[in-house]
Each structure stands twice: as structure tokens, then as C-alpha cells.
Amino acid sequence: MTELTEPPEVRAGLSTRAAGVVFLVPGLAWLAIFFVLPLGIILLVSLGHKDAFGGVLLDRLNLDNFSRALQPEFLPAFVNSLRYALLTTILALLLGYPVAYWISRYGGRRKTLLLILVMLPFWTSYLIRTYAWMIILRDNGVVNSILAAFGLTNQPIILLNTDFSVILGMTYGFMPFAILPLFVSIDRLDPNLVHASRDLYASGRAAFLHVTLPLTMPGITAAALLTFIPAIGDFVTPDLLGGAQTTTIAKIVQNLFLSSRDWPLGSALGFILMVVTVSLTLLALRTLRREVIG
Amino acid sequence: MNLARDEASVDLERTLVEYLADRRMTRRALLSRIAAAGATVALAPILAACAAATPSGSPIRSATAAASAADGSPSMAASASPTPASSPEGELFIYNWADYLGDDVIPSFEKRYKVKVTQDFFDNYDTMRAKIGQNGGGYDIIFPSSVDVPAFVKRGLLQPLDQVLIPNKTNLGTEWQSPGYDTGNVYSMPYMWWTTGVAYDSAKVAEPLDSWDALWMDKYKGHIVVLDDVREAFAAALFRLGKSVNTTVDGDLDAAYRLLAQQKPLVRTYTTDDIGALSSGDAWICHAWGSDVHQVTDRPTVKFFIPREGGVRGSDTTTILASAAHPIAANLFINHLLDARVSAANTNKIGYMGPNAAAIPFIDPAILADPSVNPKRAVIDSLQELLDLGPDLDKYTTRWNRLRAGG
Numbered sequence: 001m002t003e004l005t006e007p008p009e010v011r012a013g014l015s016t017r018a019a020g021v022v023f024l025v026p027g028l029a030w031l032a033i034f035f036v037l038p039l040g041i042i043l044l045v046s047l048g049h050k051d052a053f054g055g056v057l058l059d060r061l062n063l064d065n066f067s068r069a070l071q072p073e074f075l076p077a078f079v080n081s082l083r084y085a086l087l088t089t090i091l092a093l094l095l096g097y098p099v100a101y102w103i104s105r106y107g108g109r110r111k112t113l114l115l116i117l118v119m120l121p122f123w124t125s126y127l128i129r130t131y132a133w134m135i136i137l138r139d140n141g142v143v144n145s146i147l148a149a150f151g152l153t154n155q156p157i158i159l160l161n162t163d164f165s166v167i168l169g170m171t172y173g174f175m176p177f178a179i180l181p182l183f184v185s186i187d188r189l190d191p192n193l194v195h196a197s198r199d200l201y202a203s204g205r206a207a208f209l210h211v212t213l214p215l216t217m218p219g220i221t222a223a224a225l226l227t228f229i230p231a232i233g234d235f236v237t238p239d240l241l242g243g244a245q246t247t248t249i250a251k252i253v254q255n256l257f258l259s260s261r262d263w264p265l266g267s268a269l270g271f272i273l274m275v276v277t278v279s280l281t282l283l284a285l286r287t288l289r290r291e292v293i294g
Numbered sequence: 295m296n297l298a299r300d301e302a303s304v305d306l307e308r309t310l311v312e313y314l315a316d317r318r319m320t321r322r323a324l325l326s327r328i329a330a331a332g333a334t335v336a337l338a339p340i341l342a343a344c345a346a347a348t349p350s351g352s353p354i355r356s357a358t359a360a361a362s363a364a365d366g367s368p369s370m371a372a373s374a375s376p377t378p379a380s381s382p383e384g385e386l387f388i389y390n391w392a393d394y395l396g397d398d399v400i401p402s403f404e405k406r407y408k409v410k411v412t413q414d415f416f417d418n419y420d421t422m423r424a425k426i427g428q429n430g431g432g433y434d435i436i437f438p439s440s441v442d443v444p445a446f447v448k449r450g451l452l453q454p455l456d457q458v459l460i461p462n463k464t465n466l467g468t469e470w471q472s473p474g475y476d477t478g479n480v481y482s483m484p485y486m487w488w489t490t491g492v493a494y495d496s497a498k499v500a501e502p503l504d505s506w507d508a509l510w511m512d513k514y515k516g517h518i519v520v521l522d523d524v525r526e527a528f529a530a531a532l533f534r535l536g537k538s539v540n541t542t543v544d545g546d547l548d549a550a551y552r553l554l555a556q557q558k559p560l561v562r563t564y565t566t567d568d569i570g571a572l573s574s575g576d577a578w579i580c581h582a583w584g585s586d587v588h589q590v591t592d593r594p595t596v597k598f599f600i601p602r603e604g605g606v607r608g609s610d611t612t613t614i615l616a617s618a619a620h621p622i623a624a625n626l627f628i629n630h631l632l633d634a635r636v637s638a639a640n641t642n643k644i645g646y647m648g649p650n651a652a653a654i655p656f657i658d659p660a661i662l663a664d665p666s667v668n669p670k671r672a673v674i675d676s677l678q679e680l681l682d683l684g685p686d687l688d689k690y691t692t693r694w695n696r697l698r699a700g701g
Contacts, residue, residue, distance in 0.1 A: 052684055052685040053445060053448075053449055054427075073696040073699055073700075074699045076699060076700035077698075077699040077700060080700075134570075138574040138575070138576055139574060139575040139576045140574050140575045141574070156575070158516055158562070160576060161562050161563040161576070242563070243561070243562050243563035243564075244520070244558055244561035244562060244563050244564055245558075245559070245561075245700075247698050247699055247700055249699075251698075252695060252698060252699050255694075255695060255698065256695065258418070258420035258421075258424070259420055259524065259691070260524070260691035260694070260695060261423075262688075262691065
């Protein structure tokens, strides 16, 4: 009875806050169990050392693995990882932005269908799609067969196992992650703002550069992060489409965990890669905030 | 002689079937008797019944019995001790490479012993190692490479085989009766063996090749493919240097590393898919496993050779996990695999030579005639086997990861 006499807005406020906390719990639990805990385990393992059979020993913890991981011999693999991830991100943005823009502006009633088409490849396993690229790019693959059939080449062009095939595969694989956030930010942009700029004699190009692009920057950043982060840790694509000269740090980590059974060194390299990724992410977010907010 | 041996083993098996499968109620009793007294005593009635049935087979059986008596009870007692007395033996769980058994091998075993066999596959050897490293993963039989057998034994992952249940081991060729990685085949029976050498597409490479130097030829830059396997890659370099493929001398390994670093710019890719690299034409010269090359049927210009400096002989084994819940069925299955006809059926299906001397009459002549699968005696004698290096393997992997990372 007393509850009924309380002012309704107070009750609403309390229950909203309580509900907020309740709704936060699953997310926080998820983060704790699937991010913070594994990260702690990786850090712990990276401080240990391995026994003769590849088991991890945690007596006398030390930083030896980090000094091994920071040897110059691993630098080229780090450079490859960064290079592939950056190029993939740039290409995914350059190719993804017009697609997202077109779907948003000219998709009309078919917008949903077009977005489903963007996501459709996810219905097939990434591994299978990567194998498909191998078949397309091989010396006797689809591309080389077509080139030879038209008499354009008399020797197959080496496409597979090159920088080209790795970047192609990664761009193909991660582009949907770029298109979706780009679409959202472009779709939310009020077209009247562009119309207003045109009314004020801005050229199409100027309107895009000074209105559309800055206002969709949050979408671009989200797209860049969603492409860059999985790309830098990807080992499937460099492993299957790459070759002897395209080793990435993720591939070395995979080798260390599975073949060499040196989990501590693998963990140290993985941890360093994560630190690099997180730093670059924070840097990107800070730059964005400065640019957008001023 | 082969035929007689075959009949004898069939009879022994038939008696075992009656003993094990038809008397389901007493299986538990049998297990506890094995545990209490050792298999020889427990199976004495079976052996006696067998001896009465086929006199021609008796020398083998008595030899088996004598052998098990001579090497004493330790192996018997050890094989019996991990046997969980409560385990039902109507099932068997096998963890294996895909496409690594003949078509009728499992059905015929299931029928003969009234055991339901479940086979799971791994496509990556490391996955298998990781899985069985955690308490065996619920499997009974695994197929480790012979290189790993000593380490698996040391870690307590395997249980000794019950030699009495494997009379078909007499089918093994002499060089497989007591291989270096497992003296006396206490923990493992050889399953299949193969060679590592060099394959090349004679449509692309005109000159005849016969040396490991082929994998270092500048003019085929970008068309050379090397196995993504640390020991195999180093073996190729060590053969060129005339060193043992099992060396742990740092100087030798440094020299091998320098050779591999010299080779790397010429290499298109490091892979274990030598079949794919050769049949697609991506590889003109390919570091390859002989039996894989046998499977490259869509490109008849592909040739395989064991280099004159020597090649690697590898083998896979069948072993029983210490944690196996169905050790009797597992021993019987290993015996089944060593049957001459079963072994030949496996070879005919997968194109690998088995260690089974008695199987040769039943093997497809085309396989016997293919030197990439079944090299000549002199070539076999020039092969080196990769041995378990224990902690010294680090000397290889450290250099390998440095090479692959590119520094």
C-alpha cells in the first residue's frame, strides 16, 4: 500500500538502476571469464618455462620468455602481421565504404536483403571459403586457367603463397565487419545535412569531404577496429594462402603452441602482440575523439 | 606356411570370440582373473583349445607362450594392472588419421568379435597429441608416429601390449620385430611405414635429379615446396651436409640452419599438403613423402626419388592408451591389423607399405612395383629413421622458429 503512495518517477528511477546493474552482470561475467581470466592465464604461462614434454612449469617465474620474444629474429614476423593488418584495414574501408553508402542511399526497399547478402558468406565456414580461394589462385586454378585460355599468359602467374593472396584473402574475409558499422553510420546520417550543404553551393565532392565523411567517422573507426583487430591475430589466412615469405607472428605463435610445444614463449609473443594491438586501438580512439569532438 | 599361420590365428581368434563375446557375463570375471594371475594363465584354456584344434599352428603359439613366459610376468602384470575391472568390453574407441584403414577392416572386426568400434579422426598430428595428453580423451587405440613412442611411454600415456592376444606379430618382417624406438614391440606394433625424399614434375624440370641439392636450385625459385615439419626440413639439410639426421651437435645444426636460410628465398611455401602442391602444379620440386606421391594420380609426370645422400624412413604405430577402458578389445584389434589379409587390405586402400611380411602376396602388384611406396632393398637400407631427441629437440625447434619468423 505504501508503495502506491510513493512518487512514480522515484520508483521508476530505482528499478531502472537496479535493472541496469542486473543487465550489466552477464556482460561483466562474460568479460571476466572469457577475457580477463584467459589473459591472466596467458600472462602466467608466459612467465613460466616448459618441461621436456611440452608441459608448462610455473616454479621460478621470470621474464626470460619476454627477452626471447623481443629478439630481433621475430621482428620480421611482427612487421608482416602489422603490414597485412594495416593494408587489409585500408582496403576493407576503401572497398566497403562505397558498398555501405550505396546500400544506404540506393538500397530502397531491398536494403535488408542487400545487408543479408553482405552477411551471407558467414553461413559457410571461413576455412572452407579460404580453401576455395586456394583453388581459385593455384597455378592451375580458376584465374590462371582463364588467363591461359585467352592466351594472355603462357606460364601460370604465381598468385597463391604471396603477399597478394594473403591480403586478398584477409580483405575478402574481414570486409563484412567493415561494411556493417559503415552502413549503420551512413544510414543514420540525415540526408538533409548534405542537401543543406549543396544548397550552400558545396560541390558534391566538398559535401562528401566536409559533411558526410566527418559525420560518419565513428562508423569508419568502428569498421577499422573491427577489421584490424581480427586481421592482426589471424593465422588461418596467412597459413593457407601465404607462403614461405609471409610468416606472421600469429603463425609463429601457432607453431610454438602446437608443433614446438613451447607454450611459455608462445604466450609471451601472444601477449606482446596483444599489447601492440591494444595500444594502437587506444591511439586510434584518442585521435578520433580529438578530431570529432575538437 | 603363411596359410597355415593364418588358419591358426583365425582359430585362436574364433576361440577368443566364443570366450569373450558369447560369455558376456563372465567377461568381468576374465578381467579380474587376468588382473590376478596374468593373461597367460587366464587364457590357458583358450590356448589349449587352439592347440587341440590345429596342430600346424602350435609352434607359433608355443613360441608366443614361451616368449611371454620368458620375458616374465612384468609386462603381463603391467598390462593387467591399469585394466579397470568394471569396464564393459563391447566397445572400442579408435583415434586415427582419416582414410587410414581399409574399407572392410572395422566391419570385419566388429562382426568377428561382436565389438562396436567408434573411430574418430584427427587431421593434424598436434591436435591428437594435445587431446591424448589430457587423460587420453576416452580413446583406447591411437596411432602415434614411431618417433613419439618413447616420449609417450616415458609420460605414462601407453600401456604395454598383451603379447598373448597378438599372435599375428609373427607376421612382422624381421626388421620390425624389435625396432629401435620400442625394443621388442612392448608398447607398440608398427602399422605403416614410408619414406621421405624429393618429388618433381618431369614436365617442368627437364634434367634428371638424384640429390637433395634439388631443393636448393636457384633456377626453380618460387617453384620449390618444403615440408612444414621441423625434423624433415632439418633432415634434408643434414643429409646434404653428410650428418646424422638425429644429430644434437650445435655446430651441425648451425650449418643446417644456414643451409635452410639459404633455401628459404627459393621456397614457395612450407606445407604438409605435398599431394595438393604436386597435383595442382604449384610445386615443380617438392620435398615429399613417398606414399603421398603415390596418391598423386592426376599428374603422371610427377616422379619421386630417394636422394643418393639417403632418405628418411618414418613409421606409424598402433598403441593402447594407459587409460583405455577396453584393453582386451584393443589388443585384439591390433592383432586384427597384423593379420596378413587385413594388413594387405590397408596397404591396397591407402598406398602405404605395412611392416607385414605375410601380407605381401595379397598386396596389389602396382603398389609393390612403385618405388615411391616400396623402394628396393638397397634403398631401404640407406634410409635413416628419425629418433626421439628428448629435450634436445629444442635445438631444432628454436632454429626452425627463427628461420620461419625470418630473422
